[in-house]
Amino acid sequence: MPTTTWNRHHILSLADFTAAEYNTVLQTAASFQEVLSRRTKKVPTLQGQVVANLFFESSTRTRSSFELAAKRLSADTLNFAAATSSMTKGETILDTAKTYLAMGTDIMVVRHREAGVPNAIAAEMDRLGVKVSVLNAGDGQHEHPSQALLDLFTICSLIDPASPRLELLKGKKIAIVGDILHSRVARSNIWSLIASGAEVHLAAPPTLLPKLFAEYILEEAGVINQDFVISSSPTPHYFGLPRLRSAQVAQYKSPLPTPQLFLHWKLEPALQNADFVMTLRLQKERMTAHLLPSLREYHQLFGITSTKLQLCKPNVKVLHPGPVNRGVEISSELMDDPEFSLIQSQVTSGVAVRMALLYLIGSSKV
Numbered sequence: 001m002p003t004t005t006w007n008r009h010h011i012l013s014l015a016d017f018t019a020a021e022y023n024t025v026l027q028t029a030a031s032f033q034e035v036l037s038r039r040t041k042k043v044p045t046l047q048g049q050v051v052a053n054l055f056f057e058s059s060t061r062t063r064s065s066f067e068l069a070a071k072r073l074s075a076d077t078l079n080f081a082a083a084t085s086s087m088t089k090g091e092t093i094l095d096t097a098k099t100y101l102a103m104g105t106d107i108m109v110v111r112h113r114e115a116g117v118p119n120a121i122a123a124e125m126d127r128l129g130v131k132v133s134v135l136n137a138g139d140g141q142h143e144h145p146s147q148a149l150l151d152l153f154t155i156c157s158l159i160d161p162a163s164p165r166l167e168l169l170k171g172k173k174i175a176i177v178g179d180i181l182h183s184r185v186a187r188s189n190i191w192s193l194i195a196s197g198a199e200v201h202l203a204a205p206p207t208l209l210p211k212l213f214a215e216y217i218l219e220e221a222g223v224i225n226q227d228f229v230i231s232s233s234p235t236p237h238y239f240g241l242p243r244l245r246s247a248q249v250a251q252y253k254s255p256l257p258t259p260q261l262f263l264h265w266k267l268e269p270a271l272q273n274a275d276f277v278m279t280l281r282l283q284k285e286r287m288t289a290h291l292l293p294s295l296r297e298y299h300q301l302f303g304i305t306s307t308k309l310q311l312c313k314p315n316v317k318v319l320h321p322g323p324v325n326r327g328v329e330i331s332s333e334l335m336d337d338p339e340f341s342l343i344q345s346q347v348t349s350g351v352a353v354r355m356a357l358l359y360l361i362g363s364s365k366v
Contacts (some may be wrong), residue, residue, distance in 0.1 A: 178280030
């Protein structure tokens with residue numbers, strides 16, 4: 001397995017991932033995808049290690065995928081559920097993490113509805129001087145690194161199954177449609193797709209895609225304010241990223257990618273000649289205000305259907321991180337259409353990618 005370019009102890013965000021790290025994940029996941037195609041799907045890579053799934057927030061796909069990935073690597077697993085834990089008796093999050101540390105945990109996979117919790121646990125593990133790695137499995141409206149990486153792997157594997165790599169997406173147009181304001185998946189996907197050199201087009205109603213969202217992304221990327229231009233055209237808004245902070249520039253070899261981010265408050269320009277369309281769930285549980293007139297109107301304007309896909313390239317593919325609100329973000333017939341839908345492939349890719357992530361941060365402990 002390729003680990004020579006890997007020295008990351010925690011996986012908390014994709015904002016500072018290098019091109020080499022992305023490719024290491026993709027190549028490692030491809031190796032594990034081959035393992036999963038065998039009759040015997042287990043390898044002894046993490047035998048003797050303990051992976052604790054600390055899911056303070058409900059999850060089906062992510063939790064099951066991480067648990068299966070750990071078992072395929074021969075690790076022992078511990079599963080935490082907040083509703084039946086001592087947290088109902090007043091125990092703090094850090095005390096819970098320390099309890100699992102005392103049980104001999106090597107890797108903590110953390111999911112929480114509040115942003116920053118995985119970072120806080122990682123900081124506490126570092127403060128204690130223990131060799132425990134923390135993997136962010138989704139925190140609030142911050143990031144969801146493993147989902148973005150499995151999306152990246154799904155797309156790159158479709159283009160070149162034998163050698164998925166970041167450069168395959170350079171120049172591709174990828175539309176991300178839906179509740180971008182509340183989506184940690186969108187944030188992580190923006191980082192990975194920008195790093196690949198793809199054109200990223202975000203489309204949503206103004207209430208779910210404020211202009212400040214792009215300004216936040218640009219600030220996080222280290223772009224100096226006067227270095228980018230906001231188009232005077234009301235639709236779309238264009239944000240170029242002509243310069244990254246010097247530390248990020250140093251991560252790339254010449255020629256330096258020229259990533260671009262576009263914002264649309266209408267769906268059509270985002271879909272025009274798109275190679276891939278990622279549609280996102282409306283996260284009603286995170287909405288604190290009435291941001292949409294109705295789900296029916298949202299589907300009419302931003303729901304992805306076979307008819308609307310006619311604006312895209314003929315071989316366009318559709319992704320969705322799940323769970324899906326059928327008939328809202330995407331029509332049922334399109335979701336189940338194998339000609340266009342990669343949704344089931346995303347779920348399958350998730351196990352191989354999460355095996356790769358656990359292996360990469362766990363291999364140094366062997």
